[in-house]
Amino acid sequence: MSYDDQNQPYSNDPYAYQDPSQYDTSQQPQEYTGYESQDAYQGQNYDNSQYQAPPPPEQRQTQAPQQLTRIQSGIPGFDQIVGGGLIRDRVYLLAGPAGAGKTIFSSQFIYNGLTKYGENGVYVVLEETPQQLRENLFNSFNWNIGSYEDSGNLVILDAISSRLGLSSQERFVVPRPFTLEALLYEIQTAIQTAGARRVVIDSLDAMSLELTQVDLRSLIQRLTMILKSFGCTTLLVSGQADTTNQGRKAVEEYVVDGMIRLHHSLEESTSGETTLEQNALQGNSLEEDSFSMKMRSRKIEVPKMRGTTHSNFLHPFIIGENGIEVKAEPEVTKRLRRAIFKAKNVD
Numbered sequence: 001m002s003y004d005d006q007n008q009p010y011s012n013d014p015y016a017y018q019d020p021s022q023y024d025t026s027q028q029p030q031e032y033t034g035y036e037s038q039d040a041y042q043g044q045n046y047d048n049s050q051y052q053a054p055p056p057p058e059q060r061q062t063q064a065p066q067q068l069t070r071i072q073s074g075i076p077g078f079d080q081i082v083g084g085g086l087i088r089d090r091v092y093l094l095a096g097p098a099g100a101g102k103t104i105f106s107s108q109f110i111y112n113g114l115t116k117y118g119e120n121g122v123y124v125v126l127e128e129t130p131q132q133l134r135e136n137l138f139n140s141f142n143w144n145i146g147s148y149e150d151s152g153n154l155v156i157l158d159a160i161s162s163r164l165g166l167s168s169q170e171r172f173v174v175p176r177p178f179t180l181e182a183l184l185y186e187i188q189t190a191i192q193t194a195g196a197r198r199v200v201i202d203s204l205d206a207m208s209l210e211l212t213q214v215d216l217r218s219l220i221q222r223l224t225m226i227l228k229s230f231g232c233t234t235l236l237v238s239g240q241a242d243t244t245n246q247g248r249k250a251v252e253e254y255v256v257d258g259m260i261r262l263h264h265s266l267e268e269s270t271s272g273e274t275t276l277e278q279n280a281l282q283g284n285s286l287e288e289d290s291f292s293m294k295m296r297s298r299k300i301e302v303p304k305m306r307g308t309t310h311s312n313f314l315h316p317f318i319i320g321e322n323g324i325e326v327k328a329e330p331e332v333t334k335r336l337r338r339a340i341f342k343a344k345n346v347d
């Protein structure tokens, strides 16, 4: 399903994407409290008087394929490795272990949308409080996301407090008791309120606790349908390893349109390694002069991306003072580095 900025919404589906400027805001409370009655979750307020039955199958026509539109993440080096940008309206899984940079990557995607591309955002926090997110981003990168919340361009939805049974002072909060229906409802409200085109759910792991694989698959499918119908390009954050402990792929990997995977590990640094080899080549005693420096090395890969060509290499990235920067050239292996080093010294 693809949305073309120039065209009108293409169906009668009540969840179909509408131009955010066309939303009927007269129905919304002046000051949003985050609380809605349970009735709303059951869809009992839904007015289907305007519903038109679809034509019989023999009169339906095959939709002509539309040109896919792309959006820029604005993360240096990243758009190049996914063929020029993420395909609009699609849902992507951003996976990686703790500390890999998932929250920074997601925040940069949202922050660039706000600051460079005029796209509003929703950030759903399930693992840290909105205030922690604001403080971390301000302290690490000087990104003041609070100012975009104040201007109405960004909604940070607090889904952690009710999940932990705590109260919250946030403007946008999932009410207690935490249920998945309430979460889905509040996500939709947040998207409409912000007129969001970029969404992050951080993270699926917190949302899927105690769910069976079947329930999780259906939850992610529902979430995906909702996000696409609102015309949102979404990152679903997951801390899952490559496969579940039963050796199967995690269900979310099948449901999403694309996957971005972050890795990090301790590695001997290039300078340490070349110094080591230089010493050996110069005949110095390895015991006396050799040393190795270990440092955290970060890499990103794109294992799956429907509808586009993409890099199949592992790419190094750094987290610097302006956030993540991906090296668009592939990771050079140690063996290749050694070969280059030796070739230089033979010349």
Ligand SMILES: Nc1ncnc2c1ncn2[C@@H]1O[C@H](COP(=O)(O)OP(=O)(O)OP(=O)(O)O)[C@@H](O)[C@H]1O
Pocket: 096, 097, 098, 099, 100, 101, 102, 103, 104, 105, 127, 140, 141, 239, 319, 320, 321
């Ligand atoms: N300004 C900075 N400069 C360099 N590295 C930084 C900076 N700020 C944070 N980091 C690194 O980024 C890491 C955290 O990244 P992030 O919070 O995005 O990880 P995550 O994948 O979301 O982890 P988790 O699964 O625990 O939520 C920190 O542990 C730190 O190593």
Ligand SMILES: [Mg+2]
Pocket: 102, 103, 104, 127, 202
């Ligand atoms: Mg995180």
